[in-house]
Amino acid sequence: MTHSLKQLSDSGEFQQRHIGPNEEQVRAMLNSLGSSSLETLISETVPASILRDSLPLPDGVSEQDALDELASIAAKNTIARSYIGMGYYDTHTPKVILRNVLENPGWYTAYTPYQPEIAQGRLEALLNFQQMVIDLTGLDLANASLLDEATAAAEAMAMCKRAARKNKSDVFFVDQHCHPQTIAVLKTRADALGLEIVVGDAFSDLEAQPCFGVLVQYPQTGGEVRDLRGLCQLAQEKDCLSVVAADLLSLMLLTPPGEQGADIVVGSAQRFGVPMGFGGPHAAFFATKDKHKRSVPGRIIGVSVDSRGKPALRMAMQTREQHIRREKATSNICTSQALLAIMAVFYAIYHGPEGLRRIALRVNRSTAILASGLKQLGFDCNTHFFDTLTVACGERSSELADKAEALGLNFRRNRGSLGISLDETTRSEDIEQIWSIFAADQALPSVADIDSQLGELPGIPTDMQRHTSVLEHPVFNSYHSETEMLRYMSRLERKDIALNHSMIALGSCTMKLNASSEMIPVTWPELGRIHPFAPANQITGYLQLVDELEKQLVECTGYDKFSMQPNAGSQGEYAGLLAIRRYHESRGDAQRDICLIPSSAHGTNPASAAMASMRVVIVNCDELGNVDVADLRQKAEQHRDELAALMVTYPSTHGVFEEGIREICDIVHEHGGQVYVDGANMNALVGLAAPGHFGADVSHLNLHKTFCIPHGGGGPGMGPIGVKAHLAPFLPNHPVQPIDGLDSENDTVSAATYGSASILPISWMYIRMMGGAGLRRATEVAILNANYMAKRLADHYPILYTGKHGRVAHECIIDLRPLKESSGISEEDVAKRLMDYGFHAPTMSFPVPGTLMIEPTESEAKAELDRFCDAMIHIRKEIARVEAGQLPADDNPLVNAPHTQADIISSDWARAYSREEAAWPVNDLRESKYWPTVNRIDNVYGDRNLICSCPPVESYR
Incomplete structure (x- = not known):
């Protein structure tokens, strides 16, 4: 058989890398669900009224082609020596x-x-x-x-x-x-x-x-x-x-x-x-x-x-x-x-207190040398300083700043003065280069001569100098060689479960593959060494990246405009609600301050509404977990003149595609409100349905969920907001680096114009490599994986909510409340027991107390889904032994979980089950076993005795 060059292209390879199940596994899972194809499954899951035909994005490209394309964009940025300061400084990241x-x-x-x-x-x-x-x-x-x-x-x-x-x-x-x-x-x-x-x-x-x-x-x-x-x-x-x-x-x-x-x-x-x-x-x-x-x-x-x-x-x-x-x-x-x-x-640990003090002294002394030389050249500046000088330049300030930029140096431009902030990367030749800009025809001062004449801590008044010791704890004084530092960091890493160990099936959190090719650009200097307030002609690469990512997200969501400023999902919620508030004010409707929120909503929704000065009115959910449309209609009518917005998560917080989402949006619009669709569950929509098409006015997107920015152990995140055209004039702006086309008086929600811009390339890479068809396929497989797991677990645990065809969206909720009544085993016991099987627990007790919400994502292959399901099924058998009285309610593998090596090697094992049952409940753990390093933690003790600093080293002995 002869293959064409196009058939041999690697442009579609990344889709296969990102999506866990191969075609054979997809067919096997579909067969178990009784569906003939992915298309059939999707038609049984997603309401036909919102289903879109395709996602109009270019075809995906290979990992290398995407990296080459992004490198050409990043190369358009200019890496200048930044002396702008204002809270941002160049620094050396230790390579270890x-x-x-x-x-x-x-x-x-x-x-x-x-x-x-x-x-x-x-x-x-x-x-x-x-x-x-x-x-x-x-x-x-x-x-x-x-x-x-x-x-x-x-x-x-x-x-x-x-x-x-x-x-x-x-x-x-x-x-x-x-x-x-x-x-x-x-x-x-x-x-x-x-x-x-x-x-x-x-x-x-x-x-x-x-x-x-x-x-x-x-x-x-x-x-x-x-x-x-x-x-x-x-x-x-x-x-x-x-x-x-x-x-x-x-x-x-x-x-x-x-x-x-x-x-x-x-x-x-x-x-x-x-x-x-x-x-x-x-x-x-x-x-x-x-x-x-x-x-x-x-x-x-x-x-x-x-x-x-x-x-x-x-x-x-x-x-x-x-x-x-x-x-x-x-x-x-x-x-x-x-x-x-x-x-x-x-x-700080690597450098230790002496190393940090040495860096601080070098920065301060360099600043003093620079200040002395500027004075010799006829320029006045502040006499008290740590690292920053404000140099009086009068009418020459713009001329000198332009001269500096021509040489690849950025000063902070002020009216009649220039700001110059030094950092740990500053060298003697940098000081001389700065002097050369101010010197005109004068001879340059001597760094060595000035240095020899300065006292200790120049620029810092005696009564402002630190005299108390700092960082005395052993952790800051023990790991200064690279060998010791490497071992310490590795020792801590081994205590944790992350995606490199096993799937993390957290509902609402979308713990999917963060591909290496997506992560590589984060450390490129063309992206990392750019000051957020660098001149516009030096950031053309970043501006192109932001513009292209915005267009990608517009296609994915059906909105008209995006702001990248919110640097977390919660910030995105807040920014979106502020845009709604400003929109109403612009129309003379400042009294519109009621925000309707379903009772199942994540806690950030009402919290964000309160921060945006809105009054929260809770809307009930029905017995199937959907928004109670009748209750919504009644409350929208009741607050007709004051209704500002509805905040709703779609698919619902309960993991179901609500059939009435268009009707819900229409009701809110009929009564003068705007619809905020929380983007937490966007991983069930991309390529299949778009909020901007089915009635939403604004959403934030969790780029650290749907679009592959990693969670980082609790951050970073990014929460850009997409809006329909009528809300676009009210998107956040910035006083230092304004965005063209937006009013300079618009709200500012983050310190930098584009939030956490250096992680935006991750999402750009993901979308570029997947392409429109790949993104749709990823969503389809995410829904397939969730339904497959729900089907496997349904014979052992009640599945709490499903759609009208018995399908779930991209996640499912298993109900443990009946088991607690029959056995005393709680959802927390199951969560802790999963650690013994090498798994992180699903989302616990949200949105329903006493439940676990499971989201497998599209990145997990069938073998890993089965391994997790096998663990849950085996745990159900352990619960059955408690129900039958074969294991005591107060002494069984669940209530004692997790089990540590200290438990297993203890000489006084006296439990109602064996060490083998505790540590190796299933056979595959014999080949690869993750050991929790501590037993179950006493939350009450920690709350009553709040200690948030490092204990004395003796307490660990």
Whole structure:
């Protein structure tokens, strides 16, 4: 047989790499379901009224062709020496961290540590991050990271309002010397919350201004280092809280804000080894005093004990996620920047306190040398500084900035001055090059001569220098050789389950393949070394990438326009609701503030609505898990004049394609509202149906779910929003790097214009390699896999919700409540027992308490689906033994799970089942066994005894 060249092309190979089941496996699964073809299965699953014919995207290309195409786009960016600062700095990522964390699927494919017994490695790393922040800021407690510095400041503002209960002011005072992107995000957040931002000089105007909180930058955005003691004392006297946005590296040399009386300290850990990446992702930090620990936003990693009394780590429940409070929430945080926080703390561990101090000293001394030389050349600048100078240039500022850019250097442009921020990559020749721009015909100063004349810590006043020790814990003083660092990181990695171990069947979270070819561009310097506020003529590659990805997503969703600014799904929800709010205001309908939300919705939905200043009205669901259309119609009619929006997840949160989705959208539109379709379940729609075609006005997309950006152990994420044309004018903009065609006064929801831009290439690569037909096939197989698993498990566990033909969408819910009644075994017992089989549990108790929600995705082959189903079926047999009284209700493999090696080798085994039943319940575990490193963790103990810093090393012995 002769093959044509086209037949021998590798353009369709990636589809086969990404989609787990081959044709033979697809046929076998279809046969078990009684379906003759994928098309038949889809017709039985997806309502005909929303089904589209095809996805009009180009054919997929090979991995190498896609990489070559993206490389040509990235090459259009200009890598300039960035001296812009403003919270973003060039940095050296230690290669041992680059290769073994950022490029390692053992770290980047892990899920959020909701099952702590199989997440002890990343939990330890995040605990180390908290300890690092506590030490550097001088405060009592820190969380495990937030999205970026600007939104961390906004979270601090909201916390100040909660904490200052006796203070009746609605004003948050912001010092005019904060980063402009932070001020913009604060103004957006404050307006939606009914608060007022007053910008002024905090050091002179605070006394006369009533307020519940004050924010200052340390050092200031222009570089000046100011003593904070008087300001913090004044804030305390005024019964308002003081917030400091601090530079983390500077705190190696400067007096910590906590020692000066600050209540909250926020900032970015970016310059600790994480590339600028055109704005992100980067881990923000948040630290505060112990008395505020119950109000801290985001996640806190705490120390508890397991069932053997051994120290064990977990996410502290009472502070884990504000959105659990639903419409009463003051934050909608559902993710963090875990992977980036881990990179940052590994950077600190690798360098240690001496290494970090040496880097900080070098940056500070380089800045002092630069300042002295500029003064010799006739230019004045600030006398107190850590790494940033504001150089007075008068009318020559634009001319000098243009001259610098022509030489490949970017300064920060100010009116009549230039900002120059140095970093750890700055060398002596860089200083001389900067001088040459200012020198004109003058001879250049001598770096060596100036260096020899400077004292210790130049530019930092004596009373502002740090005297307290920092990072004394053994973890920061033990791993400074590459050998030791490599072993420590590998030791932590081995404690965790990630996608490189087994499938992670988490419903609503879509843990699918994050292909290596998609991940490779993330570390390219053409993408990583670009400052988010670089000049427009240097970012043409990024702008092309964003434009092409937007067009791809427009085709996938049926919307008209996208914003890439939201850097998490929760941020996307918030930005989408703000667009709806601004749309109504533009039409004179400011009174429209009712948001209808089904009772099954994820907690971020009502939390986001509350943050967008909307009132939440809950819509009931029927016995099949669908939106109760009659109840929706009644409440839409009741609130006809006030209806702003409906937030609905599609397919439903219960994993079913609701037949009435078009009717639901029509009802809301008839009553003047807009339809927000939560994109959490987009993996069941791509190529089959488009929200923008069946009635939705706006959606956010979780690129870290449907479009292959990895979860990173709890972040990064991206949540861009797509909108119909009438909402497009209200998409987020940015004050520093505005987007053409949008009003400069539009809301700002993230610190950078395009959010976490450096991970957008992952989704671009996925779509480009899959093509329209490949994306549709992926969705079809995701639905096939879910239905196959539902069918296999249905004889052993009740399947809670199905569509009218008995099919599920891309996920299914198994009901464990009857088993708990008959045996006492809970959904948590099943989740922990799955660890003994080498699996991460499905989503537990959401959206229905007492259930497990299973989503296999399209990336898992039939053998892995069967392995998981076999484990669940074997667990059901274990439950049956408890039901029959063959195993005691209080002593069986489920209630004692997970089992560790310490259990198995214990000399006093006295359980009602054998060691073999505990550790090797099925035969394939004999060849490959994952061992949990701790037993079941005591959540109550951890909540009552909140410790979020590293325990003394003796406690681990």
